[in-house]
Amino acid sequence: MNKHILDAMSAYYDVNPVDSTIASQPSTIALDNVSRRSFLKVAGIASSGLFMGVSLPSFAGSANKAAAGAEFNPNAFIHLSENGDTLIYCGRCEMGQGISTALPAAVADEMEADWSRVSIEQADGNEAKFGSQATGGSASIRKMFEPMRKAGAAAKEMLILAAAKVWQVSASDCYAENHFVINKLNQQKLGYGELATLAANIDVPAEPKLKSKDQYRYIGKALDRHDQGKVVVGKRVYGVDTKLPGMKYAAIAHCPVLGGTLKSVDKSQALKMQGVIDVVGISPIKHPFSSIGAVAVVADNSWTAQQAVKQLKIEWELGANAVYNTKDYKAQLVKNVEREAQLVTERGDIKKAFSNAATTLSATYTGVHLSHAPMEPNASVVWVQKDSCEVWASTQSPADIQKVLGQYLNRKPEDIKVHVMMAGGAFGRKFKCDYVHEAAVISEQVNAPVQLTWTREEDMRTGFYHSINAQHIQASMDEQGKVTGWLHRAAFPSINTLFDPSVTRPSKNNLGEIDDHPFGIKNYRSESGESPAHTRIGWYRAVYAIFYGFAMGTFADELADQAKQDTVKFLHNIYDANTNPEQQENTRRSKAVLDLAAKGAGWGKKLPKGEAIGIAVHYSFRSYVAMAVHVKVDGDSIKVLNVDCAIDCGQVLNTDGATAQMEGAVVMGMSLALATEITFRDGAVVNSNFHDYPVMRIKDMPNVRVHIVDSDEKPTGLGEPGVSPFAPALSNAVYAAVGKRYRDLPFNPLTV
Amino acid sequence: MSKTIIVNGTEYPIDVDEQMPLLWFLRDKLEFTGTKFGCGSGLCGACTVHVDGQATRSCITPVSTLANKNITTIEGLSDHGDHPLQKAWLENNVPQCGYCQAGQIMNAASLLANNSSPTDDEIVSAMQGNICRCGTYQRIKKAIRVAAVELAKEV
Numbered sequence: 001m002n003k004h005i006l007d008a009m010s011a012y013y014d015v016n017p018v019d020s021t022i023a024s025q026p027s028t029i030a031l032d033n034v035s036r037r038s039f040l041k042v043a044g045i046a047s048s049g050l051f052m053g054v055s056l057p058s059f060a061g062s063a064n065k066a067a068a069g070a071e072f073n074p075n076a077f078i079h080l081s082e083n084g085d086t087l088i089y090c091g092r093c094e095m096g097q098g099i100s101t102a103l104p105a106a107v108a109d110e111m112e113a114d115w116s117r118v119s120i121e122q123a124d125g126n127e128a129k130f131g132s133q134a135t136g137g138s139a140s141i142r143k144m145f146e147p148m149r150k151a152g153a154a155a156k157e158m159l160i161l162a163a164a165k166v167w168q169v170s171a172s173d174c175y176a177e178n179h180f181v182i183n184k185l186n187q188q189k190l191g192y193g194e195l196a197t198l199a200a201n202i203d204v205p206a207e208p209k210l211k212s213k214d215q216y217r218y219i220g221k222a223l224d225r226h227d228q229g230k231v232v233v234g235k236r237v238y239g240v241d242t243k244l245p246g247m248k249y250a251a252i253a254h255c256p257v258l259g260g261t262l263k264s265v266d267k268s269q270a271l272k273m274q275g276v277i278d279v280v281g282i283s284p285i286k287h288p289f290s291s292i293g294a295v296a297v298v299a300d301n302s303w304t305a306q307q308a309v310k311q312l313k314i315e316w317e318l319g320a321n322a323v324y325n326t327k328d329y330k331a332q333l334v335k336n337v338e339r340e341a342q343l344v345t346e347r348g349d350i351k352k353a354f355s356n357a358a359t360t361l362s363a364t365y366t367g368v369h370l371s372h373a374p375m376e377p378n379a380s381v382v383w384v385q386k387d388s389c390e391v392w393a394s395t396q397s398p399a400d401i402q403k404v405l406g407q408y409l410n411r412k413p414e415d416i417k418v419h420v421m422m423a424g425g426a427f428g429r430k431f432k433c434d435y436v437h438e439a440a441v442i443s444e445q446v447n448a449p450v451q452l453t454w455t456r457e458e459d460m461r462t463g464f465y466h467s468i469n470a471q472h473i474q475a476s477m478d479e480q481g482k483v484t485g486w487l488h489r490a491a492f493p494s495i496n497t498l499f500d501p502s503v504t505r506p507s508k509n510n511l512g513e514i515d516d517h518p519f520g521i522k523n524y525r526s527e528s529g530e531s532p533a534h535t536r537i538g539w540y541r542a543v544y545a546i547f548y549g550f551a552m553g554t555f556a557d558e559l560a561d562q563a564k565q566d567t568v569k570f571l572h573n574i575y576d577a578n579t580n581p582e583q584q585e586n587t588r589r590s591k592a593v594l595d596l597a598a599k600g601a602g603w604g605k606k607l608p609k610g611e612a613i614g615i616a617v618h619y620s621f622r623s624y625v626a627m628a629v630h631v632k633v634d635g636d637s638i639k640v641l642n643v644d645c646a647i648d649c650g651q652v653l654n655t656d657g658a659t660a661q662m663e664g665a666v667v668m669g670m671s672l673a674l675a676t677e678i679t680f681r682d683g684a685v686v687n688s689n690f691h692d693y694p695v696m697r698i699k700d701m702p703n704v705r706v707h708i709v710d711s712d713e714k715p716t717g718l719g720e721p722g723v724s725p726f727a728p729a730l731s732n733a734v735y736a737a738v739g740k741r742y743r744d745l746p747f748n749p750l751t752v
Numbered sequence: 753m754s755k756t757i758i759v760n761g762t763e764y765p766i767d768v769d770e771q772m773p774l775l776w777f778l779r780d781k782l783e784f785t786g787t788k789f790g791c792g793s794g795l796c797g798a799c800t801v802h803v804d805g806q807a808t809r810s811c812i813t814p815v816s817t818l819a820n821k822n823i824t825t826i827e828g829l830s831d832h833g834d835h836p837l838q839k840a841w842l843e844n845n846v847p848q849c850g851y852c853q854a855g856q857i858m859n860a861a862s863l864l865a866n867n868s869s870p871t872d873d874e875i876v877s878a879m880q881g882n883i884c885r886c887g888t889y890q891r892i893k894k895a896i897r898v899a900a901v902e903l904a905k906e907v
Contacts, residue, residue, distance in 0.1 A: 096849025234786020234826035424851025667887025
């Protein structure tokens with residue numbers, strides 16, 4: 001092993017000591033001061049100071065718990081050393097969304113810690129210690145903001161009490177500021193490091209006092225990503241970068257069709273290649289995140305392994321899903337939503353609304369499978385030994401790795417040690433751990449640590465895809481253009497199919513986002529159309545909000561057009577018609593972001609021929625986002641010039657991080673609105689790499705302006721909500737520019 | 753006498769299969785992991801390094817074709833991480849997941865070495881081969897413009 005890798009590993013182990021097992025706290029205990037001695041004993045590292053575990057009551061599951069597939073139990077650790085260095089662990093997984101900066105900054109703020117003295121480490125997988133680490137559903141900030149603040153505030157109060165003891169004054173005569181406690185009576189100062197050991201012996205306050213908004217030092221400010229300095233010198237270490245002594249490299253070929261099985265494999269040519277060590281067959285286990293079934297080659301480097309995989313002669317029994325062709329399937333979905341489907345929710349009298357209507361309108365919208373395609377393909381290192389199993393993986397859910405490997409190896413989940421590595425993008429894909437399961441099978445077989453890296457082709461063809469989908473909406477309006485009735489049918493293979501293959505249509509829960517949409521419509525009916533799954537369906541950044549936001553945002557514009565009303569005014573009217581007291585906050589905040597985006601874009605201003613602005617607003621993951629998209633259209637060419645994006649996510653933690661998330665959401669929204677589509681033929685994915693899955697490149701980047709509502713509401717997430725309003729705003733803009741209406745995503749599909 | 757290659761100023765023997773792309777020689781043989789694997793086909797730019805100063809896709813360049821060539825990876829772009837592009841990247845908070853950024857920076861460095869004051873169109877054309885799935889393009893454009901101005905001051 002090379003020296004720079006050994007140095008990096010040594011540095012890694014210096015800051016990631018042997019698991020310091022802190023017994024899990026009763027859920028009612030707010031904070032626990034792990035004494036210095038017991039910490040040192042279990043952690044075995046030569047440092048001392050205040051070490052705090054945080055364990056807070058479990059929260060009730062979120063409304064979309066089934067979709068998120070996880071519970072959320074916040075937890076964290078602070079370690080203040082005697083030299084003042086402060087280490088904060090991030091329990092949630094970092095994949096570029098900035099959580100490992102935003103949450104520790106909330107701790108540091110309440111603690112009155114000097115941000116320049118804070119270092120941040122990604123926590124290993126350990127739910128007893130850190131609570132739920134499942135990172136999805138744009139939930140990290142929503143769930144963790146208050147617990148993390150309390151952790152910081154409690155530490156600050158303890159440090160103040162420690163200083164008061166030293167000075168023999170009352171705690172009320174002291175205050176904390178920027179890593180010091182200050183004696184108001186004589187302006188004496190004690191540094192946090194000096195106080196660390198004393199503070200460690202003080203009881204944890206049950207209800208530490210939190211700051212008011214005007215006292216925030218870091219929350220709501222623009223913060224740099226804590227480790228971006230490592231990025232620009234190539235030193236941020238991702239899952240795919242793990243190196244271990246004696247490590248072998250693997251490449252893999254998957255069964256191309258879900259449910260297929262291995263018929264035969266001729267490995268003779270592969271085994272003849274220099275550097276090839278073994279060929280390993282992998283069978284699925286009974287878990288939705290398991291490998292789909294594959295054959296892997298192990299070699300002394302990744303490239304040789306990849307070349308050897310090409311030399312395998314594999315025959316698959318493709319099974320029942322070999323009938324799957326997305327072109328035909330989508331046509332069938334359209335049929336299924338353009339006729340009566342299964343009733344899900346009914347309010348008022350939709351038949352009467354339609355029979356009394358002055359005008360009616362109907363439209364059908366479709367979308368396609370998407371592959372997450374993060375820049376880092378699926379990769380992990382696993383080392384299975386007789387009495388241990390250690391994993392290094394880019395992941396969104398270390399606990400699921402523990403469960404799946406525990407099930408495969410017939411060991412307890414807590415015996416699987418998972419190092420959560422920086423993910424080079426994830427977007428929902430790395431919540432699943434099929435690639436880790438596979439590395440474990442290979443490691444067990446060859447009795448060595450194994451790094452399995454999927455090729456881009458395998459990554460694109462062996463996904464957990466965003467649902468292909470169709471929706472049909474019919475609406476009735478009165479003479480004033482007020483919407484009186486709304487019939488909404490949706491058909492798409494649900495994520496529920498992953499957990500229950502007998503599911504053949506979206507559930508009531510899956511339709512919740514349209515049933516609970518804050519549009520005020522008295523007579524409403526939703527129906528679920530038949531749509532069985534023929535591939536694995538997963539969470540893709542923004543999930544169902546992608547197509548719900550598209551259909552509702554585009555149809556609202558079509559209705560406004562029919563009613564000969566300005567779209568912003570029409571949207572105001574439809575929100576104002578909502579009389580449900582529980583949704584008044586939804587409508588108020590939806591309108592506010594709508595107005596902010598409209599104002600930013602100069603809504604209503606005169607534009608040259610072929611140019612126009614379209615607008616859409618969508619509430620998802622408890623955040624509000626509106627986008628006004630300014631386009632220039634020339635024939636089939638759609639050029640996006642500007643995007644004004646307005647967000648209300650309650651209290652923003654990091655304004656720069658929030659802005660970056662919206663810029664990224666525009667890019668992902670534009671990719672899926674214009675170009676990206678995963679096509680299945682005879683059960684298998686046809687696309688293979690970025691030439692036939694054309695994600696957006698720099699030439700198409702518009703000027704994005706992000707407008708943030710200054711809010712005191714509780715913070716909600718921003719990882720996903722920005723994606724959904726882009727496509728409808730774009731469709732509306734193109735229509736306004738040239739009168740052409742796009743109702744199918746992507747607008748300009750590539751024929752593959 | 754086996755062939756050798758110079759990576760960030762240090763000479764290494766090319767003691768692998770001739771067809772092995774430079775990317776895997778760097779990552780798996782020398783264990784310089786700053787250069788990333790993204791597509792394996794020269795489509796995404798994540799693996800971009802400099803060969804004698806010119807941006808090159810290391811995932812499709814056999815190492816045997818690079819005997820006696822000078823390779824610069826992100827780890828060797830500057831002595832102290834202070835290349836104007838590296839500074840501009842930080843000043844503009846470009847990275848999100850950061851995985852593609854080594855390739856972006858190396859590609860941009862080659863652009864600026866060849867054209868010290870690129871127009872916006874030239875920046876976009878030069879960077880069109882580098883994909884970022886997080887969507888940091890707006891900041892990449894800005895950072896390159898800022899770095900170009902800084903480089904002009906240095907001359």
